[in-house]
Amino acid sequence: MRNPCPACLELRVMSQPADPGRVPRLGELHRLLPELPELDELFEELVGRSRPDPRARWSGTGELLTVQDRQLVLAELEAAVGQARARLLARAESAFDLSVRVGSALSAGDLDEAVRAMVEVAAAEREGGRTLRAESVIAAAIHLAERGTGLDTRLDTYLAGARIARAIGDWASADTRYRALRALARDGGRPELHATALIGLGNLEVDRGRWEAASARYDEAEEVVRTLPRTRSEHWHLALNRSIVARESERLDRATEHLEVAEAVCPDPNEAGAAAVLLNARGQLLQAQGDPNRAEIAFRKALEAATTPDAKVTIGANLAEVLLARGHTLEAGEVAREAEANAIAGGVLPRLPEVYRTLARVASARQNPDAFVLFEHALGLVDRYELPRFERARTVAEYGRWELGRGESEMGLARLAEAEALFRELGCLREAESLQILMSELDAEASETGRTDDG
Amino acid sequence: MTGRLLGLIEESGEGQAEEGARAAGFRWSGARAPGAFLRELRGDPPDVVLLSLEIDGVDEHFVRAVLNEEGRTETVLLSAPGVSLDRAILARQLVSGPLLREPLDGDELARELRRRSPVTNPLRLDRLPRFVGGGEGELVGSSSAMAGVVRQIAEVGASPASVLITGESGTGKELVARALHRTSLRRDAPFIAINCAAVPETLLESEFFGHERGAFTGAVGRKRGRFERADGGTLFLDEIGDMSPVLQVKLLRALEQGEFERVGGEHPVRVDVRVLAATNRDLALKVRDGAFRDDLYYRLAAARISIPPLRERLEDLDELVPHFVRHFAGVYERELEGIDGEAMRLLRSHRWPGNVRELRNVLDQGVRASRGAWLRVEDLRIGVSAPRMSARGDTGPDGYPPTASLEEVERDHILRVLEFTGGAITEAAGILGIHRNTLARKIDRFGLRDHVRGE
Numbered sequence: 027m028r029n030p031c032p033a034c035l036e037l038r039v040m041s042q043p044a045d046p047g048r049v050p051r052l053g054e055l056h057r058l059l060p061e062l063p064e065l066d067e068l069f070e071e072l073v074g075r076s077r078p079d080p081r082a083r084w085s086g087t088g089e090l091l092t093v094q095d096r097q098l099v100l101a102e103l104e105a106a107v108g109q110a111r112a113r114l115l116a117r118a119e120s121a122f123d124l125s126v127r128v129g130s131a132l133s134a135g136d137l138d139e140a141v142r143a144m145v146e147v148a149a150a151e152r153e154g155g156r157t158l159r160a161e162s163v164i165a166a167a168i169h170l171a172e173r174g175t176g177l178d179t180r181l182d183t184y185l186a187g188a189r190i191a192r193a194i195g196d197w198a199s200a201d202t203r204y205r206a207l208r209a210l211a212r213d214g215g216r217p218e219l220h221a222t223a224l225i226g227l228g229n230l231e232v233d234r235g236r237w238e239a240a241s242a243r244y245d246e247a248e249e250v251v252r253t254l255p256r257t258r259s260e261h262w263h264l265a266l267n268r269s270i271v272a273r274e275s276e277r278l279d280r281a282t283e284h285l286e287v288a289e290a291v292c293p294d295p296n297e298a299g300a301a302a303v304l305l306n307a308r309g310q311l312l313q314a315q316g317d318p319n320r321a322e323i324a325f326r327k328a329l330e331a332a333t334t335p336d337a338k339v340t341i342g343a344n345l346a347e348v349l350l351a352r353g354h355t356l357e358a359g360e361v362a363r364e365a366e367a368n369a370i371a372g373g374v375l376p377r378l379p380e381v382y383r384t385l386a387r388v389a390s391a392r393q394n395p396d397a398f399v400l401f402e403h404a405l406g407l408v409d410r411y412e413l414p415r416f417e418r419a420r421t422v423a424e425y426g427r428w429e430l431g432r433g434e435s436e437m438g439l440a441r442l443a444e445a446e447a448l449f450r451e452l453g454c455l456r457e458a459e460s461l462q463i464l465m466s467e468l469d470a471e472a473s474e475t476g477r478t479d480d481g
Numbered sequence: 482m483t484g485r486l487l488g489l490i491e492e493s494g495e496g497q498a499e500e501g502a503r504a505a506g507f508r509w510s511g512a513r514a515p516g517a518f519l520r521e522l523r524g525d526p527p528d529v530v531l532l533s534l535e536i537d538g539v540d541e542h543f544v545r546a547v548l549n550e551e552g553r554t555e556t557v558l559l560s561a562p563g564v565s566l567d568r569a570i571l572a573r574q575l576v577s578g579p580l581l582r583e584p585l586d587g588d589e590l591a592r593e594l595r596r597r598s599p600v601t602n603p604l605r606l607d608r609l610p611r612f613v614g615g616g617e618g619e620l621v622g623s624s625s626a627m628a629g630v631v632r633q634i635a636e637v638g639a640s641p642a643s644v645l646i647t648g649e650s651g652t653g654k655e656l657v658a659r660a661l662h663r664t665s666l667r668r669d670a671p672f673i674a675i676n677c678a679a680v681p682e683t684l685l686e687s688e689f690f691g692h693e694r695g696a697f698t699g700a701v702g703r704k705r706g707r708f709e710r711a712d713g714g715t716l717f718l719d720e721i722g723d724m725s726p727v728l729q730v731k732l733l734r735a736l737e738q739g740e741f742e743r744v745g746g747e748h749p750v751r752v753d754v755r756v757l758a759a760t761n762r763d764l765a766l767k768v769r770d771g772a773f774r775d776d777l778y779y780r781l782a783a784a785r786i787s788i789p790p791l792r793e794r795l796e797d798l799d800e801l802v803p804h805f806v807r808h809f810a811g812v813y814e815r816e817l818e819g820i821d822g823e824a825m826r827l828l829r830s831h832r833w834p835g836n837v838r839e840l841r842n843v844l845d846q847g848v849r850a851s852r853g854a855w856l857r858v859e860d861l862r863i864g865v866s867a868p869r870m871s872a873r874g875d876t877g878p879d880g881y882p883p884t885a886s887l888e889e890v891e892r893d894h895i896l897r898v899l900e901f902t903g904g905a906i907t908e909a910a911g912i913l914g915i916h917r918n919t920l921a922r923k924i925d926r927f928g929l930r931d932h933v934r935g936e
Contacts, residue, residue, distance in 0.1 A: 049928045053681070080892070080928055084651040084835030085761070086719065087679040094681075097928065353812060356845045395707075396679045398688075405699070433710075440694070440702025 052076050053094030055103070066156070067117075068110035073370055075102040089359055089389050090396055092382060092403040093370065120147075138179045141171045145186050157194045158412055164190050168203070177214045181207060185219065188226055195414020197230050197453065204230065221250040221260045228267060233416070235456035237275040244268050262292040262300075266307055273314050281311055302332040306341050313348055321348045335372020339365045339381065346384045350391055359388040376411045379404040383424055390428055401425040419448035423461060430468070439465060484822065485510060486594065487527035489518040489536055494585040498531065501590030515543055522550050529594060531558045533583065534572060544572070558593060620656050621804045622797030626789040630657065637784040638664030643736075645721075645781050646759040648788030650931075651838030654759035655719060657786055661757055662715040670714030673707045678720035685728055687744045690735070696745025708741060712752040721781065722762035722773065733777045756781065761931075791833040791840065792903070798828055798840075805841050806856060809848035817848065820856040827858050832900045834932055892927040895920070904934030 052072055059065050076096035082088050098106070124147050131140035144167035151160035164187045171183040184207035191200035208223035210216075228243030244267060251260045269284035285307055292300050305328035312321035325345035332338045342365030349358035362384045369377045386400035401421065408418045426441030442461050449458035486507040488498050495511050502509040507529070512518035515538040522530065530547060532539055544559070559572050559580050572580060581589060620631065637644055638661045646654045655674060662672045680688055687696070691706030707716060718724075724732070735741040736756060740749040758781045767773035791797070802820055810817045820828075824847075833839055847860040895913065902908040910920040924930055 049926075080896075084838050085678065086650060086655075086838065087676055090676070090679040099926065354849070356842065357849060395674055396676050399680055399684070402681070402684060402699075434704060437702040437704045444701055 049079075049097040049099055050103075051079065051094065052096045052098055055098060056094060065110075067113050068106065070373060070375060071106040071110045071113075072098060072103070073375060074373065075106045076370075089385070089392065089394060090399045092400065093366075093375075093378065094403065120150075137170060137173065138175045141167050141175050141179050141183055144170070145183055148186055148190060152190055152193060157190060160190045161194055161196070165199075177210065177216075181210055181214070181216065181219055184210065185222065188223075192226070192230060192233070193414075194412075195233075195416050195452070197234060200230055201227065217250055217253050218258065218260065221247055221254060221264075224250060225260065225264055225267065228271075232267065232271060232274075234452065234454045235274075236453070237271050237456075240271045241268070241275075244271065256291065257293050259293070262288045265291060266303065269307060269311070273311055276314075278311070278315055281314070285311060298331045298333045299337070302328045302337050302341065304328075305331060306337075306344060309341075309344060309348070313344075313351070318348050318352050322352065335368050335374045336377065338368040338372070339374060339377040342368060343380055343384050346388065350384075350388060355388055355391045358391075359385065362388060375407070376413055379407045379413065379417055379421055382407070383421055386424070386428065390431065395432065397428060398425070401428065415448055416452055416454065419445045419452065419454070419457070422448065423457070427464075435468065439468060484508070484528040484594075485525075486529050486531060487512065487518070487521060488531035488533075489515065489539065490531060490533040490585065491535060491583070494533070494583060497585040497587040498590060501585070501587035502594065504587065504591035505594035507594055515539060519546065519550070522547065526550075529558065531581075531590070534559055534580075535583065558590075620653060620660060621801050622794060623800060624794040624797045626794040627797060630786060630788055631660075633784075633786045634660050634664060637661065637786070639666065640784070641665075641755055642783035643756045643758065643781050644784045644786060645764070646757065646786050646788065647764070648759075648761065649790045649834075649836055650761050651836030652788040652790060653837050654761075654788060655717065657788060658715070658717040658719075658757045658759060662717075665715065665755065667714045667755060671711055672715045672717065673711035674717040674719060675707050676719040678723040682725055682728075685724075686731065689728070689732070690741045690743055691746075691750075692744035693746045696743070700745065703743075706741075706743065708735060708752050708754055709750060711754045714754070716754045716756050718756060718758045718781075720760060721758040722760040722764050722767055724773075726772075726774070729774045729777050733774060733780060736777075736780050758782075791836045795829055798825075801837065801840060802828060802844065805844040806848060809845050813849050815848055815851055816854065817851060817856055818854045821858075823858045824856050824861055827861060827863060831863055832903060834900055891923070892929070895923060895927065896929055896932060899924075899929060899932045904932055906933055 055072060056069065059069065073093050073096070076093070076098045078091065079095055079097050082091055082095065124143055127143045128140045131137070131143065144163055148160045148164040148167060151157070151163060164183070167183050168187050171180045175183075184203045188200045188203035188207060191197070191203060204223045204226040208220060208227070211219035211223055224243055224247035228240045228247060231237075231240035231243055244264060247260075247264055251258075251264050254260055265284050265288035269281045269288060272278070272281035272284055285304070288307070289295055289304055292304065295301060295304060305324050309321045309324035309328060312318075312324055322345065325341055325348060328341045329338065329345060332341050342361055346358045346362040346365065349355075349361060362381055365384070366378065366381045369375060369381060382400045382404040386397045386404070389397035389400060401424070404421045405418070405425070407413075408421055422441050423445035426438045426445060428438075429441055430438030442465050446458050446461040446465065449455075449461065484505075484507045486498070486502040486509050488495075488509065488511045490498060490511065495509075498511065499509040510521065510527070512521055515536070532544065532547065581593065620627065634657060644658075644661060646657050648654050658674070659672060662668060675688060677685065687700075687704065687706065689706050689708055691704045691709055692700050694700060694703045718732075731741070735752075739753065740751045742749055764773055764778060764782075768775045768778045791801075802825070806817060806820060809815075828840070828843075835842070843861055843863050844856075846862050847856055850860045850862075851857070895909070898909045898912050899906075902912070906920055906924070907917050910917040913920060915923075924933060
């Protein structure tokens, strides 16, 4: 029987038989929760109020811990339930307010006001990490906007819609919305949004590993960005993105040039947020250039400059990777754990799969045969947060490589095949092809071994 | 006497020098002339040298020669009564720290010697023999307690009997298991380990016995379990005390019959596996409480090896510390001469609740943090209760960040006191000034029961 009522849930959790002196783990509580999206609020609240299991510190399982292993004392559990209930009620109230606002606007024939209200709600849902809900609201808003709203309203709606679709990995919808934004902005004489749309279209290609297509989009964007005042952020954003594309295409000299342009045109490169982004890009470039020592320094500075939890998680994961590459596995693990803590404290739990993949690589580098636990948790979180299928594909691909590394050929190949199919379905041809090559090589090795054995 | 001070000073100051050296725990040796001084410096390198700038022949070139021999500016002391300003400035440029006044004051010299390092009982890596076979993953320590463990390994290693290895977390149970495997006839076959506490209950059965394709969601391919992969070799089951009753039954059946079925499989799989198990729990007590099957217990505990905690074999620190320091100095590319006396004293005074694993981690972090030729106290982040410094160093006087909750501070302080008392609750309650029962409740609440010694 399922019961979505947090108050009833509270009673249900409290009625579990208690083991005196034992603090329950989050995973145990989590299993008691019905699988309802409404209870995501409660789960996030529980995670934020939990703490690492102190006994696991020296138990030998420390490097395999995940959010599910965190502990929650009774007082925090009570507070979490109360807080989640208050937030749910507030959301219900705001949903009611919205429906009144939209209904009033529609009955007054004010389509613009109705759409603006829906865009606001979608933005709030996205900010709260509820991207699927945000998508359903923004899709309705776009539908309404296309029935005849003002230019500004339509532009805002398409932009919000494109960003939300990208966040959930729905690249087809994101592409359609950015194209609509491009046409509307171009015809409406709004070059800044025209540039934003073109940069957005390029970013979608980057997401799918289509470097040449991304370059072409950014070339188009450059034509428009040139017409904008030098102080506009589009200048350095575009240069930075071009640097990323050049780096991924292994044109490292071009990547350096673009990054230097980004650093030069950034209006305030010392501003913490911009500094973090630029230093992170510098670190990635240095890593690609085979200079992990300087990459490490750049990532450390970037981490110091980072202000948002999101940036701290990403840069932390990058720093952990470079430390891992340098063989400093213990510190790599510590840094990845800090990234995990930032994701938890900052309420950006959908970033955790990325962190757990890094931790799995750390555990694997330390020959921990139980590293699969971290991959399993990463996959569990991908499912729980209905993250983009691209995220699942990346996790499954890494899991497969790990299985192969420990001699589980059949299992590893099955996982690689699943990842390859996912990448192909998503249009990420570069990743799909690299996996296909790996699988073909393994097949060839296997048949070679077979021939040797037969002979 | 734990260190040596070699001096080249006016004869009139030797009495005070000897007195000051003795007060700081140093042995004094005085040379009469620069040539004799250099010969002695090369023949038997002292821990600290003392030079008077008033001695004929002690000039810039001589001091530079001494520094080159000694290789460190921080262990050379200079004294001068009324030398010219130029000479004093030059001296300060060559050697760190203040000039000592002349005539020498024994107390001032002692203070300076104590402040500088190495002050007491340093460990010089080049003067210590390398532990035979002391690579990563080897058992290190020649205390009588460890000699007993090594003797037991030799006795039961070659037999086919299962062995139950007990010891606190971090004592090296897996190392003992690996040593047993190496001394057995199965040494050329696989050694497969699994940490039963680290693997979620839902995955453990599949990890033990493997699964067939499609046996459950996520079973993308057929997978061999650890039993199967250990065929012909050794299977090490760590943290066996945490296994669920259901899995205990399946494990017992596999051990008794030498066969099992993969999850979702229909045909039994036969294997020849020697099982070694380890636990940090009192398994006999769990058997008495009915939480662990007695038939499985006797099956696993045909022979038993108990590993002593590090606090009961502190003499092994003299081998363990250089062993780990050498290892991490290699990893982090540090040129360390040794561990200074203060640092060794700190290491010897700690109770090591996390045992060798904790020591290893402390030295890993310490070597990484070290910047000079000697590992010093300030490089060591010792004690499980020591909170991490934040990146900005914005911690309070006790090292806690301002965001630390009272509960965190309370928990860590209780843990620190329990470490100090060796886990004695009554003594800890006395120090904390609270009733024993109150402390017991807090210990349960904070999950610190593992740090309590039975009274």
